[in-house]
Amino acid sequence: MPQYAILVQPSANRVYTQNAARLLSNELLALDDLLLGGRVAAAGGPVERRLGGVPYLVLDAPDLTVDDLRVLANLSSLFALFELRDDGSLLPLDAPRLDRYDDDLLTILKYIGKTNEQLTRLLLNLTAAAALPVEGFLGSRVRVLDPMCGRGTTLNQALMYGWDAYGVDVDRRDVEAYTAFAARWLQDKRLKHRSSSSRVRVAGRNLGRRTTFELAATKDEYRAGDVQTLEITQGDTLDTDRMYRAGFFDVVVADAPYGIQHGSVTGPRTPSRSPRDLLTDAIPVWTTVLRRGGAMGLSWNTKVLPREDLVAMLRDAGLEPLDGPAFLGLAHRVDQAIERDVVVARKPR
Structure with a gap:
């Protein structure tokens, strides 16, 4: 089953950063329910893990389509999206955001x-x-x-x-x-x-x-x-x-x-x-x-x-x-x- 890892974006606001992974996890589950047919939750949902000392959300997500990955790419505190390989390596995924202008x-x-x-x-x-x-x-x-x-x-x-x-x-x-x-x-x-x-x-x-x-x-x-x-x-x-x-x-x-x-x-x-x-x-x-x-x-x-x-x-x-x-x-x-x-x-x- 494919595994994905979401690198959590740090916020300039220290207090928000402390909550960012939890908020991102609940945002992901809400979008999964509304737009992705509940497939992420059915596979166990996201789990917070530290890879190389950095916080990630890791999820099993079978059969995600290109559009599903595009939804994930727009998560509020997503910094980068990876496929997590069996050997622990991370493969960056090109999942374009909706963003049309300079940030x-x-x-x-x-x-x-x-x-x-x-x-x-x-x-x-x-x-x-x-x-x-x-x-x-x-x-x-x-x-x-x-x-x-x-x-x-x-x-x-x-x-x-x-x-x-x-x-x-x-x-x-x-x-x-x-x-x-x-x-x-x-x-x-x-x-x-x-x-x-x-x-x-x-x-x-x-x-x-x-x-x-x-x-x-x-x-x-x-x-x-x-x-x-x-x-x-x-x-x-x-x-x-x-x-x-x-x-x-x-x-x-x-x-x-x-x-x-x-x-x-x-x-x-x-x-x-x-x-x-x-x-x-x-x-x-x-x-x-x-x-x-x-x-x-x-x-x-x-x-x-x-x-x-x-x-x-x-x-x-x-x-x-x-x-x-x-x-x-x-x-x-x-x-x-x-x-x-x-x-x-x-x-x-």
Whole structure:
């Protein structure tokens, strides 16, 4: 039976690195359940081993197809993928990621409160896998919404995958900073693109200001009209269902305010330190713009909102939380005041 070894990518965040192998293992099992037919789990699942003093995840995986290996290649903390030979040697495997752009799209921006890029990839991977078949995950144009996008970590990861990225945020400074970054990055990379800005008005009410970029990885794709959309709206997340039509998005992903270092916001001028209040109001709005069969993924601080309470909110909004063992093994410490967890829920068809 073929054996594979996954070299775990170290994180710049020391605390996240301590949890990376466990999180990667549960992410792999979740993707196995959603996209790979459970074949990895049936063969015993991944086991953490140290080879040459370095942590790897080792798994028996019979009959994995090329597309299966492509799924594995996109794991959030995978640094390299190998076939583990009987003699203990490692054969590097060429399993291409979905990545379409240089990785500085994800790493160049540094600021206080930025979500770890590996956690962002994990959250987006699991949510998209819950919404899409394997061929859709690997090859379709997915519409991703981050309704609390901040300075765009999720938007950048969606763009990296070749997907369409939409963000809403109430903080004008964050939106302006991200918009300026996107424009500069596109120019520096000499990527063909066009941009436009406009007010978002509905029924005579001004809901915010929107900037839209249309871009492509190559000139040929741009000329053929095969472009990605990046759209950022400065406005209240509770107006998202007025900004976009019902069922517009395949995936909704958000890193909720932690209620400690970051204050949540329930309106343009109404600061609140309660993520519970924000999510109670926002989840039904976000559910409206999610298509049937689509999925919502949230990360949040369990010290200010217990998991069972958030799961109840999702159920009340008509969503179906995924509660297999792999999805219940994603909690991890960020710092003394933050214990972060991840939940994914699907909208019934």
